[in-house]
Amino acid sequence: xxxxxxxxxxxxxxxxxxxxxxxxxxxxxxxxxxxxxxxxxxxxxxxxxxxxxxxxxxxxxxxxxxxxxxxxxxxxxxxxxxxxxxxxxxxxxxxxxxxxxxxxxxxxxxxxxxxxxxxxxxxxxxxxxxxxxxxxxxxxxxxxxxxxxxxxxxxxxxxxxxxxxxxxxxxxxxxxxxxxxxxxxxx
Amino acid sequence: xxxxxxxxxxxxxxxxxxxxxxxxxxxxxxxxxxxxxxxxxxxxxxxxxxxxxxxxxxxxxxxxxxxxxxxxxxxxxxxxxxxxxxxxxxxxxxxxxxxxxxxxxxxxxxxxxxxxxxxxxxxxxxxxxxxxxxxxxxxxxxxxxxxxxxxxxxxxxxxxxxxxxxxxxxxxxxxxxxxxxxxxxxxxxxxxxxxxxxxxxxxxxxxxxxxxxxxxxxxxxxxxxxxxxxxxxxxxxxxxxxxxxxxxxxxxxxxxxxxxxxxxxxxxxxxxxxxxxxxxxxxxxxxxxxxxxxxxxxxxxxxxxxxxxxxxxxxxxxxxxxxxxxxxxxxxxxxxxxxxxxxxxxxxxxxxxxxxxxxxxxxxxxxxxxxxxxxxxxxxxxxxxxxxxxxxxxxxxxxxxxxxxxxxxxxxxxxxxxxxxxxxxxxxxxxxxxxxxxxxxxxxxxxxxxxxxxxxxxxxxx
Numbered sequence: 001x002x003x004x005x006x007x008x009x010x011x012x013x014x015x016x017x018x019x020x021x022x023x024x025x026x027x028x029x030x031x032x033x034x035x036x037x038x039x040x041x042x043x044x045x046x047x048x049x050x051x052x053x054x055x056x057x058x059x060x061x062x063x064x065x066x067x068x069x070x071x072x073x074x075x076x077x078x079x080x081x082x083x084x085x086x087x088x089x090x091x092x093x094x095x096x097x098x099x100x101x102x103x104x105x106x107x108x109x110x111x112x113x114x115x116x117x118x119x120x121x122x123x124x125x126x127x128x129x130x131x132x133x134x135x136x137x138x139x140x141x142x143x144x145x146x147x148x149x150x151x152x153x154x155x156x157x158x159x160x161x162x163x164x165x166x167x168x169x170x171x172x173x174x175x176x177x178x179x180x181x182x183x184x185x186x187x
Numbered sequence: 188x189x190x191x192x193x194x195x196x197x198x199x200x201x202x203x204x205x206x207x208x209x210x211x212x213x214x215x216x217x218x219x220x221x222x223x224x225x226x227x228x229x230x231x232x233x234x235x236x237x238x239x240x241x242x243x244x245x246x247x248x249x250x251x252x253x254x255x256x257x258x259x260x261x262x263x264x265x266x267x268x269x270x271x272x273x274x275x276x277x278x279x280x281x282x283x284x285x286x287x288x289x290x291x292x293x294x295x296x297x298x299x300x301x302x303x304x305x306x307x308x309x310x311x312x313x314x315x316x317x318x319x320x321x322x323x324x325x326x327x328x329x330x331x332x333x334x335x336x337x338x339x340x341x342x343x344x345x346x347x348x349x350x351x352x353x354x355x356x357x358x359x360x361x362x363x364x365x366x367x368x369x370x371x372x373x374x375x376x377x378x379x380x381x382x383x384x385x386x387x388x389x390x391x392x393x394x395x396x397x398x399x400x401x402x403x404x405x406x407x408x409x410x411x412x413x414x415x416x417x418x419x420x421x422x423x424x425x426x427x428x429x430x431x432x433x434x435x436x437x438x439x440x441x442x443x444x445x446x447x448x449x450x451x452x453x454x455x456x457x458x459x460x461x462x463x464x465x466x467x468x469x470x471x472x473x474x475x476x477x478x479x480x481x482x483x484x485x486x487x488x489x490x491x492x493x494x495x496x497x498x499x500x501x502x503x504x505x506x507x508x509x510x511x512x513x514x515x516x517x518x519x520x521x522x523x524x525x526x527x528x529x530x531x532x533x534x535x536x537x538x539x540x541x542x543x544x545x546x547x548x549x550x551x552x553x554x555x556x557x558x559x560x561x562x563x564x565x566x567x568x569x570x571x572x573x574x575x576x577x578x579x580x581x582x583x584x585x586x587x588x589x590x591x592x593x594x595x596x597x598x599x600x601x602x603x604x605x606x607x608x609x610x611x612x613x614x615x616x617x618x619x620x621x622x623x624x625x626x627x628x629x630x631x632x633x634x635x636x637x638x639x640x641x642x643x644x645x646x647x648x649x
Contacts, residue, residue: 007478007479007480007481007482007483007484009480009484010481010484010485014553067480072394072395072396073394076394078556079553079556080393080543080553080556081393081394081556082393082394082396082541082556082559082560083560084396084560084564085564086480086556086560087480088480090478091479093431094427094431094565095564097427097430097431098423098424098427098565099423101422101423101426101427101430103422103423103426104423104568104569105420105423105569105572105573106569106571106572177301177397178397179398179399179536180397180398180399181398181399182398182400182568182571182572183568184568184569184572
């Protein structure tokens with residue numbers, strides 16, 4: 001592995017994440033139907049890459065200044081609160097690199113997963129970005145059939161179409177305030 | 188001890204227990220916990236678990252909360268003592284209480300919130316209303332009660348003895364337990380070391396990661412001072428850091444021959460355990476810290492604002508490089524206060540509360556938040572996986588013993604004046620030590636008591 005770029009995370013980026021989830025959200029109204037096909041194409045493609053454990057291909061779909069965030073207390077400020085994870089590109093590479101060592105016991109044997117993505121809505125943002133919100137259920141089998149992870153996800157796409165790319169992915173687990181079983185794969 | 192027990196709620200621990208084989212008699216237990224091995228049944232038998240829930244999680248000091256979680260008058264926080272749901276309150280005069288979350292009327296829980304501020308707790312079922320000291324202040328339509336019904340007799344039951352040490356709040360239901368200071372013993376100064384990393388000498392407990400695993404609570408305890416496992420259990424983490432970041436990064440001190448590094452484990456007595464990883468480091472905490480999101484920008488801010496002191500300021504961000512385990516339910520490690528909460532004999536919750544350094548620049552605590560996600564999300568899943576594999580193996584009834592002999596009979600132990608037994612970090616002495624304390628508690632006759640409002644003592648150990 002080559003040297004990794006410095007983290008792009010700074011105070012401004014945190015503020016943007018907080019603003020994305022800050023309650024009370026004014027209802028942005030119904031999603032824009034013309035954005036939905038391209039957003040669904042990207043979300044379904046992402047789900048398939050993850051279910052197939054094609055993590056390197058998945059990572060390629062994120063911008064250099066991306067954030068992948070699983071908050072514990074959605075609406076809270078990650079500057080003052082801990083999350084399950086808040087990764088920049090560098091730590092996402094680490095997370096995938098960990099699985100690739102062959103010694104990540106919690107993924108031996110690996111989980112087989114099936115993601116259902118639904119309730120997709122999308123709105124245009126400035127600078128060609130697109131905000132997408134959806135509901136996701138991840139079914140997992142590993143040794144036993146395990147209870148699913150249900151979450152409401154928020155995405156900011158930097159681009160859509162053939163070259164779709166994600167700037168922010170936020171996974172709001174419905175049970176993040178409860179006792180969550182370990183997750184050792186990417187949600 | 189000022190706590191009395193006018194309400195007469197004495198419960199003899201384990202008195203009504205029926206079991207296939209009587210786990211609660213001292214002689215049987217002694218056969219299960221031997222100097223070099225323990226029997227599988229202490230991890231698998233419901234009878235043992237039930238006895239633990241009274242004799243250990245009640246019969247001795249149990250960590251309940253941190254004072255920074257109830258900083259202002261009338262603040263409250265939900266907590267547990269073993270299987271008992273508690274409300275930790277600070278009354279309007281600043282006094283601390285640990286109220287059982289159980290209406291004195293028909294047993295419904297009276298508080299559903301995790302935390303907040305409240306002067307009163309009203310039961311939603313029939314409207315009995317309590318103060319945050321636990322007094323019953325109101326019942327609806329009081330004229331229907333018998334003449335000898337006195338509100339003073341029907342407050343929320345509460346933990347009769349509380350104690351605090353450097354902001355940590357402990358409680359016990361055992362009026363005969365030693366003082367908190369005596370119970371903590373040599374663990375006290377080690378808590379000081381953890382807390383005093385903060386510039387203002389106190390920590391501020393923030394939010395918590397909640398995980399559950401399918402295994403007995405003592406598997407987390409066996410692991411807490413186990414310096415042998417990182418090399419193997421966390422091999423993925425060690426290899427990753429070497430590949431991606433090179434040099435002496437987080438956990439590299441366990442890459443090979445950890446006993447040659449000077450790291451040690453210690454049996455502190457009363458079941459408390461300690462691992463000191465600091466002798467294994469050859470650079471500053473900050474230089475060995477894996478790069479976390481925001482590392483560069485925040486370090487730059489700190490360098491600008493703190494000038495020549497920046498190195499010292501940054502040193503507060505990474506974890507403490509110690510593992511200090513306060514029996515039976517508090518694991519202090521990294522920048523965390525992790526509670527071990529038994530659910531059933533084969534299921535355990537781990538609640539990992541993150542501590543911010545009070546008095547440090549905000550930027551340091553932003554880094555602490557990201558660092559607090561690092562090992563817990565990359566390394567801990569492997570620990571939990573291995574706990575679950577152990578529980579699976581312990582289910583095989585015919586293979587009975589768990590070996591804990593590493594270090595026995597070797598002339599490598601050092602005993603200090605305060606009774607602390609130190610040994611190389613891969614030895615299993617601390618494990619044997621906590622099980623000795625466990626055995627002593629489990630073999631004792633413990634009388635558990637609850638108190639009414641106004642009958643509670645709170646001792647300040649430091």
